[in-house]
Amino acid sequence: MEPKIEEKLLLKNIKPTPMRQLVYRMLTQEETALSLSELESKFDKVDKATLYRTLKTFEAHQLIHSIDDGSGSIRYALCDEDCTCRPEQLHLHFVCKICQKTYCLKEKPIPQPDLLDGFTYESANFIVKGVCPSCQK
Template structure:
């Protein structure tokens, strides 16, 4: 697994430090998007600023994307290997009203709006809210 983590970091031109390897390992294990406070709980002894800088580095190198899901906290999730975070790679996110988890709906692209002349689309935040399949059971 360590080799896979290092490969992912190297593919995105990110120096594989110990903290970056650990954070990427945690992100890889997540089934839902994770907030900085949730990540901090997994690294009780880690410096919060280091965790934040690690997430920012991952985001700048398009290894992860951030989600504003309306919960008041940014959440982070891994990008697909081919992702360049361009508008055509944007996807819908789902926020469960019951458990509060945010899911990437990678097979549901964000609709591209038909903007008036002179306007250029660069990003969108599309969040659907409801009850996830785990909570519905």
């Protein structure tokens, strides 16, 4: 397998097993976030439970983040290398109403909420819906 992928996993303290390297490579080839089923369909044959565990390991080590886009299934996308998934690093997610794809808008941080005293901000899920550039053509 490519040494670069191994390094990326090690950088996030993930043991680079062949399965993890394979899943990571698949995620790098995607432009949009994928659900577990969508990822599963890219394999000829894969154990769904193993795939799920791999995603959960990646998420726990901030290699990927999960997105609840309101479709009923959680989608996953790669984090930036220096991402630690802190609230101020969260970005907008865009769901296209035509192709149903979920895009990470990493250049667009979500607005920091103005909370009442005593409330601590930890996380937010900011989904914007509309039509993506490829569906507008």
